[in-house]
Amino acid sequence: MSAQHQDVLDFVAQQAPFNALPESACDYFCHHLEVIYVTRENQIQWLDSVNPKLFLIRSGVIELVAPDSEPVARLTTGDYFGYPSLLSGEAIKNRIEVKHDALVYMLNQHDFDYLRREYKAFEQYFVRAHSNRLLSSKFQHHSDSWSERKIADLMTRQAVTLGPDASIGECAKTMTEHGVSSIMVVQANEQDTEQLIGVVTDRDLRSRVLAAGIDANQSIAEIMTAEPKFIFENNRVFSAMHLMLKHNIHHLPVLNEHHQPMGMVTSTDLLRQQKSDPVQLIGRIYKASGVKDLKRYAQEVPELLDGFAYHIDDISLIGKLLSGISDALTTRLIQLFIQQHGDAPSRFSWICFGSQAREEQTLHSDQDNGLLLPNDLNEQQLDYFRRMGEFVCEQLDVCGIVRCPGNIMASNSECRLSVKGWLDRFAKWLATPTPEAMLNCKIFFDLRFISGSSGLFADFSKALSALKPDQLFYRALASELNLNSVPIGLFNQLKTQKDEQHHRYIDLKRRGIVIINDIVRLYALQGNIRYASTLERLDALTKTQLLSKKDIFDLKDCWRYLTQLRLHAQLSGESLPSNCINPDSLTSLERHQLKEAFYLVRQAQQAASFKFARGSL
Template structure:
């Protein structure tokens, strides 16, 4: 073996997927490759539909460009291109533009197919790569959609902060000097500062000037304590929703260590905003009556139909629909109190299931409840009974149908005091019957919507203190095996049929629910209190329960199956809810679907085995 061949072999062996495959695959690739030099002058010669090939960049920079002229990806050393047409047999539509002359290794169709046949991991790698390319570029021409951007992308200045001892006069002068409309009030050493309050220009007008307060007093006297905040990696959509829900115009931004990063204002968001369903949420919060809410709710399917094709993060759809449900619920509670007076005591309206996970779809039903203080009088309980019945009835009128299992605040079993809720959870944990396990799946996906956040915090803290034993986890793990992915003999997709003999696969029951159950199981073991499946997976990266690869696989499969499910709902193929006809997929899409189900089954079996033998 000469030095040049050894150099190529060393490079190839370090690239995925070869670095996870036997040495013979790298050697085969090196013996069958062609070495080319791609320049701006010859860049048009290489992507040929009649002779598709796999290209691996050794050096240089190449940009992949869509037929519309949009840049899809910038490719450098170690990146591949050309594989979509090798996998699908479809004509090549994209082109390449050389940004820096490139040395490229090329493998022809015959040799690529040989490696696919002989090494499943090789094929899996490129199928997954193509799936990710589709997910990230399908809506590429809408990549300027403001609502999916991260908050960090809007931050243009360092945070402007003061300590609580600073005077009101100093605060006003600082705001003027920095030309900002708010100040973040912090405590602690410079590298360990924590947000404790906010002062806005409105506070200076209404709490100082209007009341004749001495400007030499400290800002701790006029600041808003424990303000709402958002983390820098959250989406702009989430910030807008939070500001609309709480009618605030200044929202502090923190990093993952809870240190101040800056302030985002309603003006910042309005600069970004275009026509978008988030505007609908704003109208819901300001609706004057039931008729308005019903009319706004009827706009959701049409708005979603447009919005769904403008984003590349499919989880945002669930957040949007859950945000609409939250807004409808909050406004209905406000309308009830306008008619019947303020609540006689604290309460927390909570939600469960898909709404709690912020993963609702067009066909999601209600899953909600009321958390109440202990020792209420019969008169107080009667007030909340009427509230629960009113809100659930009007949600149904607005299109969020009643829960078939009656998990709603209109049911007295879902309208409980703190003590009674904790007793219910404790009983389920101590006696893991099949019914208890079903309840755990529903009720452990839990989120606060409106009311007393302090009461809900007490509840969450008490729940965290409940420590299930190994028997509980084994029982919950055994539930995983009651459902299976639709893969049969010879890796064929297994379909069901309705009375009209329509063939279908239930993506929710046979895939997404299994992923949710797996992730919930690990999250409970790790005492992770997030409800969202993706947030739970992100939190699990900081534990030893799942490898990063397993977490990536589960997130990838969840997004892919959720996207197929959403598009099936929007396309309305006269199939049962959440179902697709696999015969209507392309051969590559079917292959990707099989791959997703295969990975889900692996994770399902691994979780059942780990928890059954108590290895966690």
């Protein structure tokens, strides 16, 4: 054996997956590879859809670039590329850009397929690599559509701010100088950082100053809108549109994660974005004159979703859209009830649980809601909220959001509780983690405010955060993880169920998505993370040491992939149980990807069970 060949053999043997394969696999690769030198001058000749190859970089730097010129990956020594087309047979879409001339080992399709057949671990390595590439790249490179843009992308200037003691005249002058239609009113907190306390708009100057004859020397604290609605810079444009429609506002402050002012988004800014049927539908719901209109608008959802679902990159937006529609229907029904029966006799907070709280609803989601009420209401006041709960839940059912089989609805007196009543219930579940208590925790700890008094809900949330689960609770909740399993059997084969017509299927929700939600909820509770959304919880977990970044990345990708399959199965109208898919309808590569997703979920499930159930916190 020549020294050159031995050098190649030594290098390849150190690279995955060959470092875990028999020597014969490495020998075969080295005897059949071709050595090429890739430069800027010849870079366009190597990626050929008609004759795809596997490439292993020995030295140099190559960047993989998407058709939209966005970088996909930066590849260096030991990295592979070219394998997606070898696995799928699909045309090559990406291109390479050489950053530093590269020495590359190249293997043809025939020899790649031989190694796949002979060495299962070789095939699994590249299927897994392709799954990660496929799952992540789809969600890492966003289009320019409104649905994919973050609020921060719309910011064209820094926040224009004044203190509450500034005069009305000074405010008008500042707005004119900066060419803006609003001012953010800020005040320094104990840490000497500016916090938003109010907003003054040009409409306020007209209606609250000029029309009312207010002296321009008075402070803007007298005319500002205190405690205004706001949005965070990393939220999507869709969320801003929804919030502005819900509250009929035209100026929305944008804050960073420390609640410091970043800027202002206006309705004009949003109108410049591509108009959207979903947003228009939500707007019509908020303006509906009665239940009849709401029912008609709700019937548009399946067709709207069918046309919308295939034009976005981030599948989580579908859940936000459907949850936004449920929020809008609920809010408008509450308003209609109040119009018919008079103002509420006290503060109240309409809250939701489960998939609506996580903003992960599908076409088949049912109701999970309740009422949070002040302590010590009298019978007459309680009767008002009984009628509100019954009315809203009944009309949601009429609009197609079916009743909860478990009766977790505000029409049920057990779900219309005072702040003390809800806190006592949560405290009991935490203290006595019975199987029933664990089931309730899975439902009720996914909690979100919908309508009514945000202050009442904030007080409740603060008190709820003070309830600290003990080790026994975490062990019990972790043990619950093992009551459900991913549908993978011996030899990594998919395990299916059969219906009465002998159709084979896999329940993507129960056997995959629910497990991910349960895992993430468990870690979020330990980290005292109060977000309800699974993806937001995972984002928040990146700032803790509870999960590695790789585990967080894998869970997010698996959740997105399984959710996407679930949605497409619902839209396809197959005669299968809800949330289910027939694996025979998938391509060979898609089945590999499904197995890989389940494999990663099972790993995370086992790790969480070991960490919490064994008391290794």
